[in-house]
Amino acid sequence: MPPADARTDARTDFRTASTPESDADIRTDGDSEDTLELRLPDEFLAMYADDGKAPDTVPPVPADGLLDSIGDWEPISTPAGSFHLRPVRIERDLPLIGRWINDPTVATFWELAGTECVTEAHLRSQLDGDGRSVPCLGVLEGTPMSYWEIYRADLDPLARHYPARPHDTGLHLLLGGVADRGRGLGGILLRAVADLVLDNRPRCERVVAEPDLRNTPSVSAFLSAGFRFSAEVDLAAKRAAFMIRDRGLRDAL
DSSP: OOOHHHHHTTTTOOOOOOOOSSGGGOOOSOOOGGGOOOOOOHHHHHTTGGGTOOOSSOOOOOTTTTTTOGGGOOOEEETTEEEEEEEOOHHHHHHHHHHHHTSHHHHHHHOOOSOHHHHHHHHHHHHTSSSSEEEEEEEETTEEEEEEEEEEGGGSGGGGGTTOOTTOEEEEEEEOSGGGSSSSHHHHHHHHHHHHHHHHOTTOOEEEEOOBTTOHHHHHHHHHTTOEEEEEEEOSSOEEEEEEEEGGGTTTO
16 A cells, blocks of 8 residues: 555655645655755744744754654544554564455555565564654454554655645555455554544644555545545656545544
């Protein structure tokens, strides 16, 4: 479900362009990264408002991290059972995640098929970063059965393609087992994880996602989870359906 560009450059280039005013202004013209200028979120600039000077450096990462300590989030009850997110540990989880990523159906959209070294490099690019993207296992009724990436969309290259707001949080989902696909479980878990984000990240007003438009089951799962379709966007390696779940509409959709 994740975008190819979020995999290939999201961990190495975090410059964010000034954003347009509404969803309708989403850019789809493939702007060159070399011409983009850094624009820090207004909340960061406000921290330095007393002396009237913009900061020369990005403020330090908060004590609870950029994603509010995902490892401490409590399990959530779903129609499929108790579910919780468990941050990835390489030594424990690499073989399982590597097997899932090499599934032919998954590989079509994730484009990470290969040896465990390929999977490990992808995981370490997040684990060794500043915490703006956290890889997790989804554990349902005590069994790891899905892989997730929870990330700060406003600090990701995705923010160049839509009017990002501070603390926008993005989701990528991989259902591990073939038996877990095609029976509505994706929508159930996407709703649950979006709820976890909104419940545990009070500064986040919306959860976003950008599944590949070709991946019809994925797009349908987001819609069933209460996300609304906002626009089609051209990312580095795909055309995506940009999806949003708003805090204010979470109970209505």
